[in-house]
Structure formats: C-alpha cells, structure tokens
Amino acid sequence: MVINIELSPLPLPPSANPSHFIEFGREVHGVDPGNLDPQVFSEIERLLYKHGLLLFRSASLSPEQQYALTRAFDLQTGTYGHGNNLLANQQKSILHPYLKSIPRVPQVQLVGNGVIHNHEGFDEVELKHLARKTLDVSAKAEEDELQFTQFYRWHMDAALYDLSPPRVTTLYGLRIPSGESQVVRYDDGTDEQFKVPLACTAFISTRTTFNALSPSSKSLAVRCSVKYAPHPFEWMAPAKSRNNGLGIESEGLEVPLSELPEWDPSKIKILPMLWKNPITGDLHLQVNPSVLLELIIAPIPASKRAGADGDAVFPDGAHITDLAAARELVYKLQRPSISPEFIYPHAWSEKDLILFHNQGLLHSAVGTLRRDQIRVFHQCHLAASADPAGPTEEDVLKWS
Numbered sequence: 001m002v003i004n005i006e007l008s009p010l011p012l013p014p015s016a017n018p019s020h021f022i023e024f025g026r027e028v029h030g031v032d033p034g035n036l037d038p039q040v041f042s043e044i045e046r047l048l049y050k051h052g053l054l055l056f057r058s059a060s061l062s063p064e065q066q067y068a069l070t071r072a073f074d075l076q077t078g079t080y081g082h083g084n085n086l087l088a089n090q091q092k093s094i095l096h097p098y099l100k101s102i103p104r105v106p107q108v109q110l111v112g113n114g115v116i117h118n119h120e121g122f123d124e125v126e127l128k129h130l131a132r133k134t135l136d137v138s139a140k141a142e143e144d145e146l147q148f149t150q151f152y153r154w155h156m157d158a159a160l161y162d163l164s165p166p167r168v169t170t171l172y173g174l175r176i177p178s179g180e181s182q183v184v185r186y187d188d189g190t191d192e193q194f195k196v197p198l199a200c201t202a203f204i205s206t207r208t209t210f211n212a213l214s215p216s217s218k219s220l221a222v223r224c225s226v227k228y229a230p231h232p233f234e235w236m237a238p239a240k241s242r243n244n245g246l247g248i249e250s251e252g253l254e255v256p257l258s259e260l261p262e263w264d265p266s267k268i269k270i271l272p273m274l275w276k277n278p279i280t281g282d283l284h285l286q287v288n289p290s291v292l293l294e295l296i297i298a299p300i301p302a303s304k305r306a307g308a309d310g311d312a313v314f315p316d317g318a319h320i321t322d323l324a325a326a327r328e329l330v331y332k333l334q335r336p337s338i339s340p341e342f343i344y345p346h347a348w349s350e351k352d353l354i355l356f357h358n359q360g361l362l363h364s365a366v367g368t369l370r371r372d373q374i375r376v377f378h379q380c381h382l383a384a385s386a387d388p389a390g391p392t393e394e395d396v397l398k399w400s
C-alpha cells in the first residue's frame, strides 16, 4: 500500500537562513494524529526521523491519545522521560515547579502559564512559564522588560540518570497567549538578538550543529563521550545558566556530589557526543550542556594517525574532569548553532501538535509572560527502552 501524506515546509521567520532548513521540519496535512493506523504511523515515524519535527495543525488529541502516539515510537516503554515518580520524589529538582502530571495519564504533563480551572482533573492549578528574570533590563519598568526575553535553557528532554533519553517529544498547544512579539537577547558577549513570537518554542537541529563544525572539531566530537552528573537536575539546581541558555556558568554552585540523594554509579549516563539518526544515518551533536560532568575522548584510530594534521585536538585521547574546561569545550562546539539563522522559533496556534525527534534536536522555551497571559500545553516524552546509538566504527574512521 502506498501512503501519500501531504507535507509542506514550515513557515520560516526572516531571522532563519533557509539553507539550514532544507530537510528540517514539515507540516503534515490530512492526517488525524490521534488515530493513526499502523501503516500511516510507520510513515509518520520515518518522516519524523528524516525531518526532525512534524507539525499538525488543528489537532484533536486527548491525553490518552497523546500518550499512545508518543509510545508508538517505542513500544517497550511506558515511563515518563524524567521517571514516573518525578513529582513525588524530586521536589528539589529544577523541573518540579513547571510540570504537573495529568492524573488520568501521568506520563502526560500539563505545562504553561497562569491559573487555570477545571482542566483534565485539576480544579485549579497554577502553571509557571519557564523563564528567567536575569535580563539587564530587569530593573526597569515591567513594560520595558516585556519587550525583551531570553532562551530559558537549551536542552533535550531527558533525565540523563538511570533512564534513557526519550526518542520523541509531543507538545500540544491548547491555549496560546496573545501579545506582542519579543526580542531574544543573547547577552553572551555577542550583540546577537532577534525578534520572536510571544512564548514560542525554539528548536535547532543538532545534525546542523555537527555539520557546521570544522574538521578538527568533528574529529573531536566523533571520539568524545559525555558523562552526566548523578541526579543531574538536582545537582545543577543552585547554579546559574548562561545568559543565552546554553549551559551553566562555572561558579562552583552545583550541589556537591556527596550531598546529593543517594546515587548508584552504575546509573550514571555516559553517552556518545554524537547520536546516529536511525533513518538517515546522519550524526547529531546531542549534549545537554547544563548537566554534563566530564568528557572522555578516545585517541585518533591508529590507521588515521599518520594523516592527522597539526590542528588535531586531543589526538592521544583525554579524560577531562575539570568541569569548567569540559563545559567550555562543549560550548565552543554548540554555540555557533544557536545563532538566529539556525533557529526555528515555532509561533504556536491553538491546537498545534508538534512531534519532535528528541534525540536529534535541542529546544528551549522562550518568552517572558505576565501572570494573566494564560498558556496551556500538554507535553509527553517517554524514557527510551535503550540508549541512543553512537557513531559506527566507520563513522569514527571517517571523521577522526
């Protein structure tokens, strides 16, 4: 049976450079994402890994349907990406104030902004938009402040301790705040800034992050593994994000490892820096910079050593345990790809459903909202049944 699913490109803003988005993102037409038969689902799955992000407009999706759709990408799992006990056991985590499990389907989270009533089993619930008030302009009048915003935190949805990173995240917008667009300021030593729709979600493809690297950085990336902290979101909770949301300032504010709740060394995640796309075979530079602890770099393979040029980085391998140095190295690899030309900021409309390849994109909440600007979303991602695949031996030989 031939399945014809109609696709169109995403609406790119003027800030985006279309040449970075030739394969990235598609709007899907004529398909009801809550009721996909297996053949249509297989095609959606293939398109998701190929294009990274699929948008369905005017979707109608109960929490049960959203859970089933998310789980269809990995039928071996049923665990929320941060663990089903997140709300019960991780009160100290930075994620706690922002996520409310829907009682009927706890793997689906209610996220958003403001006080809402009579929603999916909640009589009244207060939601808090992910935003930081650290702008230089924060001392000025509120009206001034609301013209500007920042990225909240570039990340993938993943616990990065014990559980494997979810393959796919589904984000369903039920109520979208209206208001003026805002200007994202980077405040990172560059003068970069760009205009975004109010409370958009920003996405980058980490395939593009890898492809944009120099040959010596690609050689480093393909040989590198990232060790994440135990209980990573509790560990980093006291620390301050960089102004551009890409990782943490190294000020020694993290919770000492000895003061974290008990942790099991065998549950610490050590993952390749590059994750291999199951459909395209492309490599994605997939690191959550906020919770990395150490880097482990393998030597350049013997057969490539003779050809390694003078620019080779750590040709003999290295184990970088200095937190600031590890962060700085990853920052240099990731920072170019959060420039405005690489970002797709999704301007939400009511009942938009986005499925994104959580093992191949990073995303960030954006926007500074007043309390009365109501935003209601349902979000779901499930811990994968296995860790993502890294580069093959062939990839290592090719890129080292």
Ligand SMILES: [Fe+2]
Residues within 6 Å of the ligand: 155, 156, 157, 363
């Ligand atoms: Fe997220």
